Amino acid sequence: MNFATRAAELSDTIIADRHYLHQHAELSFQEHETTAYLVDQLTKLGIPVQSFEDYTGCIATIRGGQPGKTVMLRADIDALPIQENSGVEFESLHPGVMHACGHDCHASMLLGAARLLWERREELKGTVKLLFQAAEEVFIGSRYYWDKGYLSDVDAAMGMHVWPTVPSGKICVQDGPLMASCDNFKITVHGVSAHGSTPHQGRDAIVAASAIICNLQTIVSRVNSPLNSLVVSVGTIKAGTQFNIITDTAVMEGTVRAHTPEARGMVEETMRRIVNTTAEAMGCTAEMEYKYLEPPVRNDDIALNDIARGAARELYGSDVLCATPVATGSEDFSYLMDHIPASLFAFLGCYEEETGCVHPVHNEKFKINENILHMGAAQYAQFAADYLEQTAGGEGK
Numbered sequence: 001m002n003f004a005t006r007a008a009e010l011s012d013t014i015i016a017d018r019h020y021l022h023q024h025a026e027l028s029f030q031e032h033e034t035t036a037y038l039v040d041q042l043t044k045l046g047i048p049v050q051s052f053e054d055y056t057g058c059i060a061t062i063r064g065g066q067p068g069k070t071v072m073l074r075a076d077i078d079a080l081p082i083q084e085n086s087g088v089e090f091e092s093l094h095p096g097v098m099h100a101c102g103h104d105c106h107a108s109m110l111l112g113a114a115r116l117l118w119e120r121r122e123e124l125k126g127t128v129k130l131l132f133q134a135a136e137e138v139f140i141g142s143r144y145y146w147d148k149g150y151l152s153d154v155d156a157a158m159g160m161h162v163w164p165t166v167p168s169g170k171i172c173v174q175d176g177p178l179m180a181s182c183d184n185f186k187i188t189v190h191g192v193s194a195h196g197s198t199p200h201q202g203r204d205a206i207v208a209a210s211a212i213i214c215n216l217q218t219i220v221s222r223v224n225s226p227l228n229s230l231v232v233s234v235g236t237i238k239a240g241t242q243f244n245i246i247t248d249t250a251v252m253e254g255t256v257r258a259h260t261p262e263a264r265g266m267v268e269e270t271m272r273r274i275v276n277t278t279a280e281a282m283g284c285t286a287e288m289e290y291k292y293l294e295p296p297v298r299n300d301d302i303a304l305n306d307i308a309r310g311a312a313r314e315l316y317g318s319d320v321l322c323a324t325p326v327a328t329g330s331e332d333f334s335y336l337m338d339h340i341p342a343s344l345f346a347f348l349g350c351y352e353e354e355t356g357c358v359h360p361v362h363n364e365k366f367k368i369n370e371n372i373l374h375m376g377a378a379q380y381a382q383f384a385a386d387y388l389e390q391t392a393g394g395e396g397k
Helices: 004-009 011-023 032-045 103-119 143-147 205-223 261-281 302-316 333-339 370-390
Strands: 049-052 055-063 066-076 125-133 156-167 176-179 182-190 230-239 249-258 285-294 297-299 343-351
Touching: 004 011, 004 103, 004 370, 011 032, 011 103, 011 370, 032 049, 032 055, 032 103, 032 125, 055 103, 055 143, 066 103, 066 333, 066 370, 103 125, 103 156, 103 370, 125 370, 143 333, 156 333, 156 370, 176 343, 182 205, 182 261, 205 230, 205 249, 205 261, 230 261, 249 261, 261 285, 297 333, 297 343, 302 343, 302 370, 333 343, 343 370
Parallel strands: 066 125, 066 156, 156 343
Antiparallel strands: 049 055, 055 125, 176 297, 182 249, 182 285, 230 249
């Protein structure tokens, strides 16, 4: 089966869904209106859908006419705390909340895929689960659905993101690392306060914190292999109460990004050593909190990637495929990838100078050419159908 033509016919419906979701943007864990809309649309189609009393988001299930494995398609649904300045006529109705990362696009594309697959359900050789996931922007939204067992029967999974480093209408499914892990840290330095005119009577937490910041940079430049990409960034520092006081406390927070488990795994121990010894050298003490949030996004199942690339070619020809530099941004889908080894993440390009779609995600002016959304819906559906076809006869979990 080929979904390209039917997806194009549904383009106006997919765009209409996107307009509603964009206008009713909601922050992480607050996607109640969004969830209600999704459940309503799926229910009207006749697709069984599961929602949750204690959590936002929902899971729709399409059982094919023939037995087989279970494949999951995922879209995220939350927005960002950004005041919109995109210039679109259907801008967010909620002040200070905007779909600036394309999650409204993902949800509308997955709704489109639901329509495509439901119409052809008797031909499917297995089951398709459609996860409309809450709270991707706060790093932990995907955990609920896996940890509660709602996805324990899934054999393979695919996520997709509209992406502004890829030309509009192109599809990127590339092997290996794609997006970075995201781990965060908080460092508190304790010194001794004194008058600013007599610094020798105190232990300056700001000076110690400054030395720690500089020394942390050696993790990337001197500890990590230059062949492994790694980012260690301090994003905030809060210290001091007045210009003439040597402060006794400084608090820093930052993030660590890596594409390999090896680079990711060595940072915490190295950081703790640097923080403690640098503070001690300055006559201070320090404590550090380190949180592992999201693993890297890696497309390591080459056979599964080939199915997704084959689906794209089947839909739109070989020229639709392209590559892109790996990103140092992170993606909550990686938690599910860690638990479902047969999984992949794809990009649908949205960079287009002619229509002014040139701004990065998380930008107040982010927008896309909506005429590409039906392509994302078709790619979701084609991948699911092709995976079930090619694995027919195999036992599910």
